[in-house]
Amino acid sequence: MLAHFVRFFFLSCALVAPALAQAAPAAAPSPPAQGRVIASADGLDILSGPRRVEVENRILKDRLEGLLPKLMAETGLDMWLVINREYAEDPVYFTLVPQPSFAARRTTMLVFFRKADGTVERLSVNRYPLGGPYTSAWAGGDLDAQWKALGEVIASRDPKRIGVNVSRDWPVADGLTSALHERLRSVLPAGYAQRLTPAEPLVIRWLETRTPAEADVWPQVVALARGVIGEAFSERVITPGVTTTEEVAWYIRSRYEALGLPVWFFPDVNLQRQGAPCAADSPFCGVSGVIQRGDVLHTDVGICYLKLCTDTQEMGYVLRPGETSPPAGLQAALADGNRWQDLLTAEFVTGRTGNEILARTLEASRKAGLRASVYSHPLGFFGHAPGPTIGMWDNQGPTLVQGDWALRPDTGYAIEGNVRRQVPEWGGQYVLMKLEQSALFDGQRVTYLAGRQTQWHLVR
Template identity: 65%
Template sequence: MNLLRAVLTASVLLAGCLAAAHSCAQSSSPSQGRIVDSVGAVLAPRDRVAPENGMLQERLDALLPQLMKEAELDLWLVIAREYAEDPVYFTLVPQPSHSARRTTMLIFDRQADGSVKRLSINRYPFGAPYESAWSGGDLDAQWKALGELIAKRDPRRIGINVSKQWPVADGLTHGLHQQLLAALPPGYETRLVPAEHLVVRWLETRSASERAAYPHVVGLARGVIAEAFSAQVITPGVTHTDDVAWYIRQRFEALGLPIWFMPDVNFQRAGGKCAVDAPFCGEEGVIQPGDVLHTDVGICYLKLCTDTQEMAYVARVGERDVPPGLQQALATGNRWQDLLTANFRTGLTGNQILVATRRQTQAAGILASTYSHPVGFFGHAPGPAIGMWDNQEASPGQGDWPLHAMTVYAIEGNIKAALPEWNGQHVQIKLEQTALFDGERVHYLAGRQTQWHVVR
């Protein structure tokens, strides 16, 4: 686990900062290669290369062979061009890599002993973890080299990235597909099969090192939310929801943490509108005492993405506690999460989990909506979709994908509850936390919100 030394050092620093109640001042050191901040420690871009490449090596060595066997593929081709990279491409190449460099061909050849030989046919060789099978010639020679390699290997099933269902598994462009067909030995076109099963399993499965690093990544996101939902950022009667959203975005940028969507911040308040059949409740504007706040943020760090939604209450002058109705509403949201995650069973599809959760929430009298999804190399990653915000019925397609062990999910959805303090008006509690399914249980990677953030 030497590859995680830098990541685990950052995790220790994070714990120390939190224990000191945000007393750590922001600092950086070229020799240490990290930013130490009140929300945690973040490696500088240069120092992310070693752990990211170590994780890639581990995945290629330990994970890819078993997944190629599972998909019954003898050869897997990932072919990409500069500015038109296959979605899976950057999960397979060492850093620092910014493009496919003209036409890049990755070949994964499953051996008789189950291991996978990793080859590249590329104008610019990668080096480790790939062995160069050809380099340096023109494009025609490159395609000829690929055809000759395939003929020599004589694979029965050749996986290519084409898919009707999964966008991430449909990365082989039409032009490259046509060139591949022309380069194949006669009759080999019948050996081409969609590699979508392998692509989805590759993207959804987390390695041991990724599972060790992921809690720190999620903790960074949650730490910035806690900071944003405080008097350090919000002055009731002055601060606009957009101010908070941009604060969150700029804090992530200052830490060198890319976002994969613009942070969202909105409020609900007494006298507002939150219809029972409305998919979402919330407005934008100047924040006032008594408001209920919500945010939705997503970052990616060490190639691992998060998706997080949390709630806050803006206390009125002299108010010591969050109103009981809101405390109960959040507890109901946690109860919905428990019902959902209790239905996670290996082999069940996203649709089956959705149907079971809806039945249980209805029996419990909880007005809930479930729309959870996998996360990983992408914020909206492939794997079993467990409902959609605009479709609470079981649907064919991604909802039919089965649950596998060592996969990560955004436990996402909402509940509505009538508040006595708001004369029976509904409040919507929108929650989302990143969690690992280990094959038996669901584990929140950096905890979950069970108490309100309070702006005093």
Template identity: 60%
Template sequence: MQRILGLFLSLCTISTPAMAEEYAQGRQISALPDVLSFRERVQPINDMVTDRLDNLLPELMREADLDMWLVINREYGEDKLFYTLVPQPTFAARRTTLLVFSKQADGSVERFSVSRYPIGELYPTVWEGGTKAQQWQRLAEVIAERDPKRIGINVSEDWALADGLSVGLHKQLLKVLPGKYQERLVSAEKLVIRWLETRSQKELNVYPQAVTLARRVIAEAFSNKVITPGVTTTKDVEWYLRERFEELQLRPWFQPYVNIQRQGDKTSKDDVFIGEYNRTILPGDIIHTDVGICYLNQCTDTQEMGYVLKLHETDVPAGLKQAMATGNRWQDILTSNFKSGLTGNEILANTIKQSKAAGIVSSTYTHPLGFVGHAPGPTIGMWDNQGPTPIQGDWKLHPNTVYAIEGNIKTQLPEWDNQWIQIKLEQDAVFDGKQVWYLAGRQTQWHVIR
């Protein structure tokens, strides 16, 4: 227990403003931080969940103008949102689990479960048990007792994570509610998106740890510890990344991948992506990876670049260093356009205009991060659409939200007879309402394999 408290308190001493000066430039991750065991993670996760429910949810329910919020689940068919609301360890809902959040006159939020079982200390149950019909009738009773004017339910045509209420459960809800309360049901879409996109200060204190872990494992993989030129394949590195994360008890949210750009490959400025898979890594290759993990309920998404020195080389070619600098310049243009109240589409348009003016051939496809890797919030471009994205791209930027600063630049490499190459970068950062801070630095130098 002492180790858990020590590690958690040390994480909580990191504040976003304090990171600013250190993280303004690139950072190489030279050591692997301690990783809490599954057992040790329970306390800090539950502290963060409780803090969000006590302090963030009331604010967001006011913002969404909801008097009550229902999150209705069945065992093994849970609303994805369920896992962001309950304490650990929780593996599934029990039978039918009805969570109720009711706004009080003083602005606080009463929370409870209309279920056979309480959920830890966070959700006392207000039902003593009985038949399934009696459970649903009890839900109708507690709603009538509180007489909410606007009742949010998780249905949405446009946002997947705000559409967690199944058709069957929706029908059951309508069946037990009197007509006047049926008329008060509204989509909780705005609340759900704001709940999922917003990070608390406690979460921002630990988020750098998750990103640092991802970046350090990439540094291991893109080294001679793992890669022997002429022997190691891209698949070997992919599986090293996957198995190393599993060894550290870090959950990947997608299979890592690795690709190669090689002198002599047929490439062009018009290629959407440059790089081939399923290759043996050779001297002179440019290598790229994309990995994503989740730790302490915070998910990461990271892409970095490496270079394999040729026999006569002692350093990365100057053209590649310049290409990386161009990629960093594109990042700076993008993040300088993060302003509260701007939409994702507006940020994208500004970034494209300014990148073109700077002579940078770029593509921007940046997305929110949080409880999941592709979180709801403002979409800032898509790899296959550099124009406006309806709905998701129209969402406005809010403070205390985290993003994968993702995209690429293309340039011609002098050392490769002006062959087109691509620098694909993705680093995780928080927008604090005024500025963007990288959570564990960003790549400004190449990983070098000898």
């Protein structure tokens, strides 16, 4: 079994020109109606470490100079403090500092001050200066001197509203520890503690908003994620009657590692089979085991590359002897899934909350005769990123706080959910189509970043 797995892992397969054309990243993302099956990650350029760092730092500088001033003005903050300690980093920290950066050395303090001309001064108050794109306001000395210097930096600029990362409802906006918060208050001038305010709106807007530079590179990140799925759900990896779902999951994990693409959760691979019914009300459907001909396959996996994450679920079918395509009932089930995606993305309107989009989509699905479940979420620096939650797999009703967040332009989403359909060729047994594709909302429409699955992955 192991030899079988290793053999396929290192197999180099020549693909025909049309397949390579599908795999290559397009100049612009495909419109929602034009789905693509990406057959392989072969041929897609993956940046080496130094090149990767250069791109990440160029994008960071662009975000700090072009996006942050707008968001600080939008949220009404004069100053934003990000204070954290080594190996207890604020969740937002690594989105603000240049690479390579592995930890907040000792105690690291970042200060963002919105000046009268609208620009934002970026300062570091650190034992070890960060260098560009930050100006060092203090370096060296002991911890007491560092905190004293921070108090002086704040007092000299006299901000009226000072944002700190404390939040009851959003984990990513709650990075300031209790001890650091207490010490900050102790070094502030008299009366300044009353100027502290949660930076929650700024943190969420910073994390959820994508810039044009990020929108340019994100399609390739998603194409890489989808390409490995295309490899895994093929005869390159799967031998019916031999290969297990667990081995396919490990292939996906190992293939990403070989490409230098970290996964943010371990891949899941499962199967549905005629004669092993999926309950009409089951939220998942799918078991592990040896893959056989006639099985329906499903995977769920996410990677992060160039600081941008993906989340993808796709479906495969293992052809029976004599078959060249899945049964008509399964093809209809995938078409139902694509129809459900269209109904969901049609409800993306700037200003609508996640709860409103959920309710409208479920009603539209009901009217279309689809048995659908919606659990879409934002994507970006995190796989489960902040922004409007559009349903949960275990809650198809309103979600407090996160579900009430409004949809905004230039934000990314995992278009995630499922549709179940009875398959005549399987004696009316239900099959659950579990689909998820990464997409960008530009304020007017939703665009799938590297197409979406409109055809079954086939194991021949």
